[in-house]
Amino acid sequence: MHEIFARYAENRHEAVKKWKQETGKKVFGYFCCLTPEEILYAADILPVRITGTGEPLQQADLHVPPNSCAFARSCLDAGMRGMYDYLDGVVIPNSCDIIFNMEFFWRTLVPRPTKPAMIAGVDIKPYVHYINYPEKITGREVVPYYVEVLKNFKQDLERSLNRSITDDDLARAVSAYNQDKSQMKRMYEMRKSDPAGLSGYEAWQITYSSLLMPKDKHAGILKGYLDELESNGHKAPEGIRIYLSGSAMDQVNADIYKIIEESGGQVVSDDLCVGTRSFWYPLNEELPPLEAIARRSLGTACPRSTVTARIPENRWTHLLNTAKDFNIEGAIFYVLKCCDARLGEFPHLRDKLKTELDIPVLFLEGDYTSEGVEQMRSRVEAFIEMIEG
């Protein structure tokens, strides 16, 4: 594995802090793959995805009820404990029901490095930015509405940073993001072969670090690394080809990839937000940049619970195409407890997978601890053995 990707996967906070110290640039945290992070990049900011710790909560449990997503609670806890003290701002879109509440929690509970700039009761330099991602993501009015939302967000950023974000800046960001997306796609293409060109865990490390590094830098390193893998004919250990679906897959529960591999399987594709959803949808460079960003964000097939259609067709389409293109032999749904968005769509996707594609499905209920992941081992082994027959 490339040591830079491994370094980011092993200790994300240290890696990002080091980058910040070396470059002197600003770092913003964000939740959710719907975030228009391209705008941050255009403003010379490094957007990094916020993840939790998997440790017992120290502070957040006083504020967030225990029957809500353990990942979101852990993220907030990390913020309250000061683990994200290097962030210069936070962006929270209206995605799933718990994440959109994070705007309030983060604003009121997490210490901020800068003082609010209050004018007429309004903080004109907010630390926490809220993106009013539309409830309804289809229909004629949606794109113009969301472009307006992004325009306001851009202006908020410009005020906070005392700089302007030009269309050229945005176009540069769109192009950098597309470059990284195409390298990421190429990495996934390499996993279509049998055995896959990269293991599921390696692919996860690369994907995870793409959410913590500037995209141009990531694209460059990844290109070199993939060239090298291709030229020396690198292959992942052989195994039953697994599709992994689930909630936020960060450093706390990524061991599931290793457990699957050790049980005789190999994850070859997924529909995770730290996975395909972070890069699958390219930006249209023909469009005005803000519209391209808006369309990419709206087109991302995320199972957030606030969409109008309970089970959007795009979720199934992605699964169906992936199952065929990647020759999937089994699907593992590793869903965190209380992840309403995922749990709501699961029975539908499971039944369709079984009836239409005859692909067996294993459901694992995660609790966002690494011990919890280890307890899944025997069921994963049994599942893979069942497919082997």
Place this chain on the structure above:
Amino acid sequence: MLYAGIDVGAQSVKAALFDGQKMVGSVCTVTEEAADEAARAVYADLLQGVGIQRQDVEKVWATGWGAADVSFADGKSSEQLCAARGARWLLPAARTVVDIGAEGCRVMKLTPEGTLEDFANNSKCASGTGSFIELGAVYLKVPVEEMGPLSLAAEGAAEVSSTCAVFAESVIISKIHEGETRARIAAGIHRAAATRIVELIGRMGFIEDIILIGGAAMNPGLAKALEEMAGVPLRVPENPRVVVALGAAIQASLKRSRRGKSAS
């Protein structure tokens, strides 16, 4: 040719010997030792009981929670697969296997040909397992073997929560204080455990024939509660505890070589 299967469970270690045609011997011992030592002791008992030597056994196959720790095994398979193999051998018409152990409950769905098609496990909760009933026995001050017969003698059943073994505990205590008969409480405990298990059977579709195995299958109270709640008959084999071990032995006889796993 002889094949041995060793099932290292949460509470007991089971071993069975299979000669390709029939089960020639079996042992079940409750153990508190580490998995490997316990498995060695139980295996030695098995061989001694049948009167054969180690070298007479072609292959030893491990399964169960502690399967990975059985150092002398030639290979291991999941308890789901072994349960399916063992149950199918005992009851060729079996399509659903319900395996209730001390700490785990598994329901396996088999294809008409007998291969494993799907399975459902209890998650991190012990309600719906043998230890749930044992816990009830402790509070009722009844030996665990008598829990089943006691519950069968009851008229109706007391309400006992099935959501959590710890909550159920406080319900049992308060029922005792309220003056409920022990028989009705015992019946309630069995119904509570059965609720959880029937949920898992339901997920696998209630496909008959259903065979009930595992230590808890020896409890007639649980079998009755399950039949009533599932609304379908359940078949209990003669020695339900060793079915998974037998399945492991059958698995050993089927396996020519171990599938190449990744070097990890």
